[in-house]
Amino acid sequence: MLIETKKLTKTFGGLVAVNEVDFTIEKGKINAIIGPNGAGKSTFFNLLSGSYSPTSGRIFYKGKDITKLPPNKIARLGVARTFQTTNLFEQSTVLDNVIVGHRLRTESNLLDAVLRTKRFKREEEKCRDKAMEVLDFVGLTHVRDQLAVSITQEEKKRVAFALALATDPEIVFLDEPTAGINPGETEGLADLMEKMVEQQITVCLIEHKMKMIMALADKIMVLNYGEKIAEGTAEEIMNNQAVIEAYLGGDASA
Amino acid sequence: MGSLLKKRGWIIGFILAAILFPFVSQNEYFLHILTLAFIWMIAVYGLNLLAGYTGYLSLAHAGFFAIGAYTLGLLTVKAGLNYWIALVLACFLTSAIGAVVGLVALRTREHFFAIYTLCVGYIIYLVIDKWDSLTGGVRGLIGIPAPTSVGPISFQTPLSQYYLILFFLLFTVLVMYRIIHSLTGRTFIAIRNSEDLAQTIGISTMKNKLLVFVISTFFAGLAGALYASFIRFIGPDIGYITIIFDLLTYLLVGGIGTLAGPIVGTFLIVTVSQSLQFLQDYRMLIFGPLLTLLIIFYPRGIVGAYHDWRMKSLAKKKQQLNRKQTYVHTQSTETEKKIKEG
Ligand SMILES: Nc1ncnc2c1ncn2[C@@H]1O[C@H](COP(=O)(O)OP(=O)(O)O)[C@@H](O)[C@H]1O
């Protein structure tokens, strides 16, 4: 068990966005969170990555309580994430966007930069190499030197993946990685996620595309109005009465 | 690699021009204006690292400039300290106060940060203006000594001061260049881009923002201290709000978040406003609308516009090259076909 939440809750004023959710993420698997819009999926991610602090409940990472840790410390432990909206620095090249992703694994400081020390040179190289490596991994070596503004939507998603991977994570959280992308490209991203798992990186994603998720995920959790209504394999989820009911009102194919 | 060399190219060009200028013109008035411009440039560089590269627009920097100037003035005039020790202390005191202000100010963002720092700047001005017994109030501080000699080099003449301040400017540019082209600089830019994203890739945003704030006030203090010993008289008005808006104008015109911006913008505005001096305060009638237009059409100033233009022309060239290659390619396949058909 890589991550475990216990009665995790987040309220915004009167709104209970995440309600006493118990969830476990297993190592080396593809875990998925599904649910209608506004179900609290992104909020759940924000809690896990430390961007929001929970109203109550606990989060454990490899048995260690990380409930109160700030996001940058959680990232250092090996937890990476992408956001629902990709925000790259558009005026920089793809490579430049990704290099900073490995910053957290370096020590060099302002003085190293100003004095151009040995450590500075070693670590600049290290970050550049890491960026090249992850760009190669996500299949973007050919657009490495292009400005981020000039690449396609799908390529931008891949850059976001690369940036997350550059942090040397053990687990990556992907918030709707295939939103706004056509079916052919979606398959490519699904392949990429499987490739991550092959590299011993645990994946947890939020997804709307049912067909894809049923084929891809080893384990699925369904959220509705902030509550976990089901958890299990794709087959179990598809035959779950509560899930069918929650989705009957909505759009099952969305 | 090529772009790096070109980036260095303009720096070398600027250094040469600045070093050679006094040989071309012996006009003391020009020398004075340029020296003053160099001082502003140092302050603008400090502001640029914070506002341009990290995304925090501070309006307190005229205040920090004044703190640097008054610290140097008081330490040399009233405490009789050695100039160089006073200079170092002025920089460090300014950044120490910067650290304290930053700790509070950096908890706010965007407009709130701007407004908060505007207030801080004004408070600094008021303190200087009202604390008569220490600062001399509106009468100001007179008799600030010029830099004392270092070995055989004395700094009594305008020419030697010109070179001394140019030296500090080049030092500033070097430090900025190295910060920006480093992981530390990338960290700052990541914060400007998105603080939430920066945090999730393991960056401690508060620590880094505070670091930038301290560096940037350091250079504001350095500029202030140099100003005090160059003009040799200071009054509270050097900490007034108009100064920060001057600095901002230089930065915006030259190009916020660009390495050459502070030099280009300051040089241009200072020289142009010198030649428009006969218009007195009506100059603003011309500068105001021009600045507005510039910000609308070129938000990254002259240098930013130049970069964009170069990027576009490079991309065009690449496209043309690609087209030629594909043209050659299709031609060759066609001939292949013909050969096969034949
Ligand atoms: N920062 C916030 N402040 C107030 N309400 C929020 C905030 N973030 C999310 N919410 C609310 O929490 C609920 C769950 O949102 P979210 O987690 O984004 O849903 P999902 O990602 O499943 O579509 C929504 O009703 C949303 O309006």
Ligand SMILES: [Mg+2]
């Ligand atoms: Mg969401």
